[in-house]
Amino acid sequence: MRPSIPAGRRAFLAAPALLALPARAQGVRELLNVSYDPTRELFRDYSAHFVREWQAQHRQTVRVNNSHGGSGRQARSVIDGLAADVVTLALAYDVDAIAERGLIAKDWITRLPQNSAPYTSTIVFLIRKGNPKGLRDWPDLVKPGVAIITPNPKTSGGARWNYLAAWASAKKHGQDPEEFLGRLFRQVPVLDTGARGSTTSFVQRGQGDVLLAWENEAHLALKEFGAGQLEIVYPPLSILAEPSVAVVDANAERRGTRDLAEAYLRGLYAPAGQEVAVKHFYRPRDEALLAKHAQRFPPLELVTIDGAFGGWAEAQRTHFSDGGVFDRIYRPGR
Amino acid sequence: MNAAEDPRWLRALVAALALLVGLLLLALPLAAVFTEALRRGWEVALEAILEPDSLAAIRLTLLVAAISVPLNTVGGLAAAWCIAKHDFPGRRLLVVLVELPFSVSPVISGLVFVLIFGLQGWLGPWLQARHIQVIFALPALVLATLFVTFPFVARTVLPLMQEQGRAEEEAAATLGADGWQIFRRVTLPNIRWALLAGVLLCNARAMGEFGAVSVVSGHIRGQTNTMPLHVEILYNEYQFAGAFAVAALLALLGLVTLAAKSVLERWSGRAVGEAG
Numbered sequence: 001m002r003p004s005i006p007a008g009r010r011a012f013l014a015a016p017a018l019l020a021l022p023a024r025a026q027g028v029r030e031l032l033n034v035s036y037d038p039t040r041e042l043f044r045d046y047s048a049h050f051v052r053e054w055q056a057q058h059r060q061t062v063r064v065n066n067s068h069g070g071s072g073r074q075a076r077s078v079i080d081g082l083a084a085d086v087v088t089l090a091l092a093y094d095v096d097a098i099a100e101r102g103l104i105a106k107d108w109i110t111r112l113p114q115n116s117a118p119y120t121s122t123i124v125f126l127i128r129k130g131n132p133k134g135l136r137d138w139p140d141l142v143k144p145g146v147a148i149i150t151p152n153p154k155t156s157g158g159a160r161w162n163y164l165a166a167w168a169s170a171k172k173h174g175q176d177p178e179e180f181l182g183r184l185f186r187q188v189p190v191l192d193t194g195a196r197g198s199t200t201s202f203v204q205r206g207q208g209d210v211l212l213a214w215e216n217e218a219h220l221a222l223k224e225f226g227a228g229q230l231e232i233v234y235p236p237l238s239i240l241a242e243p244s245v246a247v248v249d250a251n252a253e254r255r256g257t258r259d260l261a262e263a264y265l266r267g268l269y270a271p272a273g274q275e276v277a278v279k280h281f282y283r284p285r286d287e288a289l290l291a292k293h294a295q296r297f298p299p300l301e302l303v304t305i306d307g308a309f310g311g312w313a314e315a316q317r318t319h320f321s322d323g324g325v326f327d328r329i330y331r332p333g334r
Numbered sequence: 335m336n337a338a339e340d341p342r343w344l345r346a347l348v349a350a351l352a353l354l355v356g357l358l359l360l361a362l363p364l365a366a367v368f369t370e371a372l373r374r375g376w377e378v379a380l381e382a383i384l385e386p387d388s389l390a391a392i393r394l395t396l397l398v399a400a401i402s403v404p405l406n407t408v409g410g411l412a413a414a415w416c417i418a419k420h421d422f423p424g425r426r427l428l429v430v431l432v433e434l435p436f437s438v439s440p441v442i443s444g445l446v447f448v449l450i451f452g453l454q455g456w457l458g459p460w461l462q463a464r465h466i467q468v469i470f471a472l473p474a475l476v477l478a479t480l481f482v483t484f485p486f487v488a489r490t491v492l493p494l495m496q497e498q499g500r501a502e503e504e505a506a507a508t509l510g511a512d513g514w515q516i517f518r519r520v521t522l523p524n525i526r527w528a529l530l531a532g533v534l535l536c537n538a539r540a541m542g543e544f545g546a547v548s549v550v551s552g553h554i555r556g557q558t559n560t561m562p563l564h565v566e567i568l569y570n571e572y573q574f575a576g577a578f579a580v581a582a583l584l585a586l587l588g589l590v591t592l593a594a595k596s597v598l599e600r601w602s603g604r605a606v607g608e609a610g
Binding site: 101 | 452455462555567571
């Protein structure tokens with residue numbers, strides 16, 4: 001028999017041709033925003049808004065592409081060559097890591113107002129409806145029999161904020177913070193790599209009594225899964241989380257997108273951008289807007305990373321580097 | 335002692351156990367995927383699949399498979415042919431190399447490409463200076479898929495080629511056929527069913543690969559997300575119906591591939607090759 005390309009195989013080869021490359025219209029400008037996990041919904045909305053604005057003002061069609069993942073991992077991808085025009089990450093340290101490789105100017109944090117963080121968030125407790133374990137403040141978390149869900153501070157930006165908020169609270173209560181964190185992490189049954197993974201563990205799989213979560217992530221979970229099963233508890237003290245944004249200079253220059261990239265980030269500070277942030281449960285920088293939504297964002301005592309920990313570089317070195325405090329207190333399986 | 339001499343009850347018990355395990359571990363999860371996908375009706379599932387980002391993921395998955403499967407067919411065939419029909423220094427090394435992707439975790443193979451083509455890697459700066467994007471783009475997705483699926487064709491046709499030996503080829507050579515003629519007229523017809531089975535398995539894996547592709551993808555929605563990555567994204571965005579709809583489609587593509595393989599096996603009248 002003569003060998004020939006079988007019909008099935010020919011059809012298989014033809015199929016992609018039918019679907020072939022998406023129609024990429026001429027003259028569409030593209031912008032890539034590399035972001036962290038819980039901002040998916042925020043940037044889906046904001047990017048759509050930005051595309052409309054830019055079209056109206058400049059008569060140019062823009063396509064904003066979004067990439068999401070754990071903040072540290074996303075920074076690593078940009079360092080390895082993911083062509084982000086802007087990064088919108090969970091913490092300044094991850095942007096610093098990119099700046100260290102020369103892709104972002106070292107003084108990036110001063111280029112935009114308020115530490116280049118157009119919105120803020122904080123760390124709250126997401127608990128089961130009715131608060132069966134009576135969790136009101138950080139010390140309640142280490143009561144016997146309370147299972148705590150938090151992601152791994154080694155890989156997750158949110159988890160580092162969780163950890164530092166707990167640390168600040170222990171200090172305020174006059175406890176030994178290292179001992180407190182050690183007890184806390186002994187009551188963590190599963191350490192996911194990212195914030196969204198932890199939320200899924202807590203909400204979908206029903207693990208744990210309390211999820212240490214970004215305020216926005218907690219509100220989103222409440223919205224998605226109904227207030228019938230979950231509630232949010234605001235501890236008396238938490239941390240001011242400032243998710244940082246920056247233009248990736250090397251990429252923006254190379255791709256000729258600096259004007260777009262800068263407008264995209266500046267727009268986050270504009271009234272419309274702040275409204276989008278509020279809609280997705282991020283605390284706006286606009287004081288009037290924040291006051292208007294005081295019900296959604298109840299005031300609480302917030303420590304800052306600079307005030308309480310001497311900045312990210314210091315906090316990272318002391319707590320999360322190899323051999324740091326976290327490595328000392330966390331021993332899996334003990 | 336051969337199987338026919340085993341007591342009847344033992345054979346029945348073993349068969350029942352195997353079937354039970356098969357049902358629990360394989361059929362049940364598959365059924366769950368389809369149930370979840372259709373939980374909120376056909377329309378919702380279809381809508382999730384026709385959403386632009388999903389379509390882009392489907393397109394990309396088919397494109398990656400369409401590039402890497404033919405390349406691996408040729409490459410795998412060449413490797414198997416060299417190993418089975420020729421003696422040369424380094425033959426054993428080639429055998430090891432062919433099997434390497436099976437023994438290396440896909441995540442590691444993905445990281446290797448980051449190390450080679452990443453901006454901090456060996457070729458990254460050189461490539462960027464020439465405006466060539468390899469990592470976090472289609473080329474890296476294809477490379478990672480090529481690496482992971484390389485053994486399928488080679489491993490499926492190799493045993494058959496070795497079993498058939500070199501007698502027919504040598505006979506053809508004495509009759510004056512040149513190398514290409516021998517390959518086309520003698521070797522290829524002898525292994526065509528095994529080859530086809532290998533190609534189908536390779537295709538199933540190419541479409542379903544997650545680990546290696548996840549490392550080199552960059553996860554840009556609508557651009558560098560393949561179907562398996564898109565499923566994860568939808569799931570993480572609480573879009574469970576959509577996640578399972580795309581997962582079901584992916585499973586369906588795999589099932590069609592497997593069905594095609596078993597039809598071929600029946601058609602050819604004998605079991606061809608062995609599952610990789």
